Amino acid sequence: MLPELSRDEILRYSRHLLIPEVGLEGQRRLKNSSALIVGTGGLGSPVALYLAAAGIGRIGLVDYDVVDSSNLQRQVIHGTSTVGKLKVDSAKAKLMDLNPEIQVDTYNEPYTSGNALRIARDYDIILDGTDNFPTRYLTNDVAVFLGKPNVYASIYRFDGQVSVFYAKEGPCYRCLFPEPPPPGLVPSCAEGGVLGVLPGTIGTIQATEALKVLLGIGEPLIGRLLLYNALDMTFDFVKLKKNPNCRVCGPNADIKELIDYEEFCGVPSHDHEEGSAGAGFDITAPELAERVKTNHLKLLDVREPHELEISALPNAVNIPLGQLAGRLSELNSADEMVVFCKGGTRSARALELLASAGFKKVKNLKGGINAWAKEVDTNLPLY
Amino acid sequence: MPVLRIPTPLRAYTDGQSNISVAGSNISEALTDLTTQYPTIKPHLFSEGGELRPFVNLFIGENNIKDLQGVSTPIKDDDKLVLIPSIAGG
Secondary structure, eight states: OOOOOOHHHHHHTHHHHTSTTTHHHHHHHHHTOEEEEEOOSTTHHHHHHHHHHHTOSEEEEEOOOBOOGGGTTTOTTSOGGGTTSBHHHHHHHHHHHHOTTSEEEEEOSOOOTTTHHHHHTTOSEEEEOOSSHHHHHHHHHHHHHHTOOEEEEEEEBTEEEEEEEOTTTSOOHHHHOSSOOOTTTSOOHHHHOBOTTHHHHHHHHHHHHHHHHHHTOSOOSBTEEEEEETTTTEEEEEEOOOOTTOTTTSTTOOOOSOOOHHHHHTSOSSOOOOOOOOTTTEEOHHHHHHHHHHSOOEEEEOSOGGGGGTOOOTTOEEOOHHHHGGGGGGSOTTSOEEEEOSSSHHHHHHHHHHHHTTOOSEEEETTHHHHHHHHTOTTSOOO | OOEEEOOGGGGGGTTTOSEEEOOOSBHHHHHHHHHHHOGGGHHHHBOTTSOBOTTOEEEETTEEGGGTTGGGOBOOTTOEEEEEOOOOBO
């Protein structure tokens, strides 16, 4: 029995009620439905706003982060007034203002193997708006195990991908991507950046697919992957098939329960670029500030050239990480060297590369030039 | 010649080129031509043993080569090849 719409709700949703594919019954179906949005960042922002506006009866928001100024270029559900506040609280306040008729449940916790099944169990549909590989594999496996559709989207710079992974009716995320890329091969948005409007384009398509699945209308992107490129302004579609060897949804699946996804992907389940090379290989910004007073340290900056226009350290040599392997001859392995990037992730990979090439006296600037800007030279901008 | 579409994350290794004409009668030859034109892309597509990396998905038109004959799949001059990367940003 679907819930009735109040007089206020009928007015609020009147533009939906006028569409025969939605109509009164469809709107009541939306009111009766629930959606879990994993991540309230770039994708989660438009997804949550449009699903709330559309009248999904119950929306769950999972995020453990706080709003940062650097989010606001794309995460439009948050605002300057909510910087420093919990993302789930910031988002919920915006949603309740947009549509007080709905229920918003918040989960201020990392989405992990320990809690994901409990959180997702009570929702009709899951929307993957996370920012890292471990949580994407987790979100997929949870959806497969619970038999729920997973509306997937991901973004990078100018590229977007959208699909509906629903193992009951088509392929899952693992059918397309059985294994994650090796750590470091694919940069995150924190490292590589993203056009601010891109998650708007892709997130609204994601929300569209969720509404179609919940209403049972149209042709959802089950078994199809949408590829968008904002620079070329192209939308391409490819067909996806169920992989008979899929380890979670195939006939001989051997993964029957949630696993350790950080171990599986070899990377942490967040894209905060505050990298460390591990104990003994790091130097902190204040330690480096002391050392450069007395020692002749070589500073190696492995960022891209355009990042040097934002902030730079004097006397540093710039060799972008992608070029380092081919330019080792420009460096002297006998030099004592400190390698840095924006946040310490790329420089940690550079350190591995240098160590394997015989460089023994190299340290990684923990937290990168941003740590220097926070702890040593506060005139330097953070980015 | 068939045209291979390069996604943004890999354009750093193709001098920013988004569409590259590749010569060859099958996927394997086309990829060899690509990595000859742009050698630095090779480790991003192939393992050290020379196998196409499992997270790399290559489509001919709408179809994944994994659903066809893999790297032996024949290609025609007017085929459009698309590389689909694993991206995780949100």
